[in-house]
Amino acid sequence: MDQYILNLIFVGGSFALYVGIAIWARAGSTADFYAASRGVNPVVNGAATAADWMSAASFISMAGLIAAVGYGNSTFLMGWTGGYVLLAMLLAPYLRKFGRFTVPDFIGDRFYSQTARLVAVISLLIISVTYVIGQMTGAAVAFSRFLEVDNTTGLFIASGVVFIYAVLGGMKGITYTQLAQYCVLIVAYTIPAVFISMQLTGNPLPQLGLWSTHTASGQPLLTTLNEVLMDLGFNDYTGNHGSTFNMVLFTMSLMVGTAGLPHVIIRFFTVPRVADARTSAGWALVFIALLYTVAPAVGAMARLNIITTLWPQGIEGEPLAFDEKPDWMLNWERTGLLRFEDKNGDGLIQYYNQNNPPARAIEEGWEGNEMVLFNNDILVLANPEIAQLPGWVIGLIAAGGLAAALSTAAGLLLAISSAVSHDLIKKMINPGISEKGELLAARISMAFAIALATWLGLNPPGFAAQVVALAFGLAAASLFPAIMLGIFSKKMNSTGAIVGMLVGLLSTVLYIFTYLGWFFIPGTNMLPNTPDNWLFGISPLSFGTVGAILNFLAAWITLKMTTEAPAEIQELVESIRVPKGAGAAVDH
């Protein structure tokens, strides 16, 4: 069967499933719309959280990022999973006990301040809107490659599907579509990885294959990979070639940022009890780890596969000729994400590190690396083609990439629309609004958020990759410390929390803009973005950790200079620390 038809069947089939679920899970009340009436089974919520969390970045980009650097990018694996330990122990159970619908709702009520609520809403909007851009562009890439439609059409189809289930079903619809999307994305990610692990090591489990013997060379896979990379003048895969200090800071920023992301936190409002919130965090991490333990195997194995494709007889033999390029290279060259250039005009592709050329490159006078562009995002999407797997696996990957992007987009859109309809409209502008009116406002905000996301997807700012660092940095520096202080410090008052959030928010934004340009506009950075210009050698991407520490310090110093929180607030904090009575908080 034609590949295009197969892709269409898989993508179309999965979309039909999501719409079907949307019709079944319509929301009838604001409790349905914001929190699925707090009736979601903790294991189901774990799977939904995993889909909500694993975005286009996890599914499409992460294995490619690990493949490109090796050990140094383990930061993503540890950082994006370690945050769940923080969520399970420091935030989720108490937020569930408090029984509100949004993150700013907790901050506003706990710090008895509309200013605190507003600062939280602003942080949430910056974080979630920047995050949603990446999902829409990820969906557009998948559409244009696999369905051969232009980006615009692809985005309208994706937005249309999200519109149906998010506007109709709110959190309830999103929860059950995310469950379905998790199943689609995990199957799509695992199947090609199993095949490739079998081909290279004979071990069907990629998690074990990574540490197994490479059948062709008879030595451990990672040893072979290190050897071929060093033969071509690249760094070895398993060595540490960066700054240990920044690796620690960056990992910490990703962990704290993950725990502070509003669209992840609100998933824990959907379970019936406090104990379920803890259970749910555990299951979420199990479901995430099913993909995250496969990703490093996919990265290492695909890197080895690509090198052996380009150097079929090893570095001493003849490289691949331009007119013998496999189909997957031709397919991806058309997307502009892969490019070759015959610099020395010999019709052969010499792929090597031109900054540290191997002896043969100098002897034979090669004129530079001829695989001039390899976008990291190709790796996972092209994986089935690189490993010469059947066409249905490619169709599955297309559906999986879209499931990852759309499930995260829906979670983000809900976080955005509930902050607008619940915190801005109901809690600040029009407190007298009826239940029906608020539900309508929530649906209208959702429709606006989808329109905004589509527009941003059609006109992506040139800085889409950097804004993700901003989203994590801000979540780490503003929301996480405020929520944690609200639970763990009974005395923390409104002034302390507001000063803390503003210090965290502003210091992080200023530090990032100083090196990456004001609003990421190229050329407006005040200092060059190189390690010797960084303050104490701290990379702007790792600054979230520092912002969080500044937030804690500023809040604590302010508290010492002002009066502590009033007695009734301290009693409130005592009550959220014990699970008993969470059921009563369902409808507030």
Added chain:
Amino acid sequence: MSDKSTDDYWKANVRIITICMVIWALVSFGFGIVFRPLLAGIPIGGTDLGFWFAQQGSMLTFIVLIFYYRSYMNKLDKEFGVEE
């Protein structure tokens, strides 16, 4: 509420969280990054134990930590009579 106070419950909670957080930091920032050179002598699949912790081991430890905390807290909730 039973005979024991909320304060004791909270202290016990903070204590177990602290223990879990020490292990959390030890496997990731410790074994995976800072102490990796110390583990260089322990080989695993063509590399060393530190690389394994960075790419797989810390994640698996995180899962164990959360489920351990969950069952510990479920027991603690009952002991203090604050379960739902």
